[in-house]
Amino acid sequence: MTSSHLPIIRLDHVSKHHGDAARRVTALDDVSVDIGAGEFTAVMGPSGSGKSTLMHVAAGLDAVSAGRIQIDGVDVTGLGDRDLTELRRRRLGFVFQSFNLVPTLDVSENIRLPFLLGGHRTSREEDAWIDRLVAMLGLGDRLTHRPHQLSGGQQQRVAIARALASRPAVVVADEPTGALDSRTGRDVLAILRGAVDDWGQSVVMVTHDPVAAANADRILFLADGRIVGDRPGMDAAEISATMLGMEAAA
Numbered sequence: 001m002t003s004s005h006l007p008i009i010r011l012d013h014v015s016k017h018h019g020d021a022a023r024r025v026t027a028l029d030d031v032s033v034d035i036g037a038g039e040f041t042a043v044m045g046p047s048g049s050g051k052s053t054l055m056h057v058a059a060g061l062d063a064v065s066a067g068r069i070q071i072d073g074v075d076v077t078g079l080g081d082r083d084l085t086e087l088r089r090r091r092l093g094f095v096f097q098s099f100n101l102v103p104t105l106d107v108s109e110n111i112r113l114p115f116l117l118g119g120h121r122t123s124r125e126e127d128a129w130i131d132r133l134v135a136m137l138g139l140g141d142r143l144t145h146r147p148h149q150l151s152g153g154q155q156q157r158v159a160i161a162r163a164l165a166s167r168p169a170v171v172v173a174d175e176p177t178g179a180l181d182s183r184t185g186r187d188v189l190a191i192l193r194g195a196v197d198d199w200g201q202s203v204v205m206v207t208h209d210p211v212a213a214a215n216a217d218r219i220l221f222l223a224d225g226r227i228v229g230d231r232p233g234m235d236a237a238e239i240s241a242t243m244l245g246m247e248a249a250a
Contacts, residue, residue: 010035011034012068012069042213043055043204043222044239049224106144107147169202210240214235229242
């Protein structure tokens, strides 16, 4: 699917500070960037560069110290907790390195968790979409299993199904392959790539892995809380060379 290049997420002069004035640490420093709809965007940078903070504020998981953020056309900067929670539930899907599945729920219940939390009874169309996701992700024979009965790759597939179940505008992935072996990691990246190409999702992925980032349409490089590079898709060797150049310049 070709990107429309409309901003699904917009950061306007966003800063994020930790600590008081005497011991202030700047995690993000006056960042302005648009993330286009229908794009797979990777966010990279050295440890402490601000990439995870960028993801958290862009997804409405953390408040900014200055600036404004729009998600799918909604200014989230001043939203109250209830409205922000509702927006995240309806317009964002999350995939984390640690999977974040509920251990007391089975696979089917974990996938449907966004609907359960919202007190929303799924429609026939939503049920059909979830059934399609389950089939595509190879989870059909695991629906009554609890997370501890699954492999890491299967747990990540459940997390992806949960992230896509409500057809959110944006899927946010934080090191989604970090806890997986290389083969399973490739499968997960192919699923995220397919979410963009086949289903029109927007994916924003924080990663330290050049091979993972090579699946993206666009790569944002961060250093010291600022965007220092904004590049179209690159192969893993080019990404590695860029990262090495950043470390040498630090």
